[in-house]
Amino acid sequence: MSRQRREKPDFSKKNHHKKSRDNHRGKQAQRDMLVEESEEATLEDTVIGKHATTEALKENRGNKLFLQEDIKGSRIEELKQLAQEKSVSIKWVPKTKLDEMVDGANHQGIVMKTTPYEYLSLSELLEKTKEKENRFFLILDSIMDPHNLGSMLRTADAVNVDGVIIPKHRAVGVTPVVVKTSTGAVEHIPIARVTNLSQTVKELKEHNIWVFGTDMTGTDYREWNVSGDIALIIGNEGKGMGQALKKEVDEMITIPIEGHVQSLNAGVAAGLLMYEVYRKRS
Numbered sequence: 001m002s003r004q005r006r007e008k009p010d011f012s013k014k015n016h017h018k019k020s021r022d023n024h025r026g027k028q029a030q031r032d033m034l035v036e037e038s039e040e041a042t043l044e045d046t047v048i049g050k051h052a053t054t055e056a057l058k059e060n061r062g063n064k065l066f067l068q069e070d071i072k073g074s075r076i077e078e079l080k081q082l083a084q085e086k087s088v089s090i091k092w093v094p095k096t097k098l099d100e101m102v103d104g105a106n107h108q109g110i111v112m113k114t115t116p117y118e119y120l121s122l123s124e125l126l127e128k129t130k131e132k133e134n135r136f137f138l139i140l141d142s143i144m145d146p147h148n149l150g151s152m153l154r155t156a157d158a159v160n161v162d163g164v165i166i167p168k169h170r171a172v173g174v175t176p177v178v179v180k181t182s183t184g185a186v187e188h189i190p191i192a193r194v195t196n197l198s199q200t201v202k203e204l205k206e207h208n209i210w211v212f213g214t215d216m217t218g219t220d221y222r223e224w225n226v227s228g229d230i231a232l233i234i235g236n237e238g239k240g241m242g243q244a245l246k247k248e249v250d251e252m253i254t255i256p257i258e259g260h261v262q263s264l265n266a267g268v269a270a271g272l273l274m275y276e277v278y279r280k281r282s
Contacts, residue, residue: 045063045113045114045115045116045117046101046102046111046112046113046114046176047061047111047112047114047176047179047180048102048105048106048107048108048110048111048112048176048179048180049106049107049108049110049180050075050079050108050110051180051183051184052176052179052180052182052183052184052186053065053079053110053111053112054078054079054082054184055184055185055186055187055188056112056114056179056184056187057079057082057083057086057088057112058082058187059187060086061114061115061117061187062083062086062088062112062113062114063088063112063113063114063115064088064089064090064091064112064113065079065083065088065089065090065091065110065111065112066090066091066092066093066097066098066101066110066111066112066113067079067080067090067091067092067093067109067110068092068093068094068095068098068109068110069092069093069094069095070095071109071110076109076110079110088112095109098111102176105176105177105180106180117173117174117186117191119173119174119191119192119193120163120190120191120192120193121192121193121194122165122192122194122200122203122204124192125137125163125165125190125192126207128163128190129162129163129190132162134227134228134229134230134281135162135163135209135229135230136160136161136162136226136229136230136231136232136277137161137162137163137164137165137204137209137230137231137232138152138156138161138163138164138165138231138232138234138270138274139164139165139166139197139200139201139211139231139232139233139234140152140164140165140166140167140171140233140234141167141171141197141233141234141235141236141241141242141245142167142170142171142235142236142239142242143166143171143172143234143236143237143266144170144171144172144236144237145172145237145266145267146172146175146177146178146181147177147181147267148237148265148266148267149166149172149178149181149182150177150178150179150180150181150182150186151181151182151267151271152164152234152266152267152270152271153178153181153182153185153186153189153191154181154182154183154185155270155271155274155275156185156189156274157182157185157188157189158185159274159275159277159278160278161189161274162190163189163190163191163192164189164190164191164192165191165192165193165194165197165200165231166191166192166193166194167193167194167195167196167197168193168194168195169195173193174186174191197233197242197245198244198245198248201231201233201245201248201249202248204231205248205250207229208228208229209229209230209231210228210229210230210231210250210251211230211231211233211248211249211250212224212230212231212232212233212249212250212251212252212253213233213235213241213245213246213249213251213252213253214232214233214234214235214240214241214252214253214254214255214269214273215235215240215241215246215252215253215254216254216257216263217252217254218251218252218253218254219251219252219253219254220254220256221253221254221255221272221273221276222276224253224276224280226276226277226280226281230277232253232270232273232274232277233245233249234266234269234270234273235266236266237265237266240263253273255269255272255273
């Protein structure tokens with residue numbers, strides 16, 4: 001299916017000042033302060049499990065590593081070594097303590113307090129990706145299940161999605177479950193958090209990015225034209241896309257279903273469509 005491209009408006013480039021790095025002493029002092037407060041930190045500033053903890057350490061987000069006191073093995077030795085390289089202190093605690101810290105989540109004997117996850121703004125995401133060709137963004141409309149978000153981020157990283165956009169309100173953010181389910185992919189894919197998705201879609205279209213929604217009716221995804229810069233919206237697990245958002249998209253995409261169910265799980269649908277873009281662009 002062919003389509004005419006929009007005329008690209010002339011946008012003035014914004015200067016973004018990079019944050020200057022603290023010296024080693026300043027960083028250590030800040031880290032020591034965070035370590036003292038780590039046990040009081042919010043659950044959002046926590047990662048659990050080997051893969052998520054390893055990736056967070058590599059990205060220098062670790063504050064204090066808690067390990068189950070009777071846990072052993074090569075993976076633990078690798079984590080210990082990485083934590084030492086990153087100057088992250090280690091504390092051995094009973095399993096019951098770890099259970100309390102993560103509200104009973106499956107931590108695999110590994111819990112780490114981290115610095116808060118740093119979301120991007122939409123303008124920062126667009127600036128970060130401006131040199132790329134055929135950009136592909138994923139927009140998540142009120143996804144509530146952290147497992148769904150984590151699995152989508154894992155797939156998005158696997159197929160080189162350039163960025164994920166989520167709303168600030170009435171949607172799950174980056175939680176320990178999300179990080180663990182993504183197996184650390186959250187550390188590698190940019191996530192922008194925005195106040196208003198409808199306004200966000202309008203801004204994306206102004207930047208000549210074609211925006212596609214998902215619904216039970218629309219263009220068969222197998223006939224989907226994925227050329228150029230595109231963004232794909234995945235709706236809420238139960239309600240799908242909001243009506244106001246549907247009015248803003250360029251085209252609706254659908255996955256044909258012949259069985260008895262009405263729709264696919266949001267994570268499954270997102271995975272299928274992301275791989276369709278990957279397939280057509282390979």
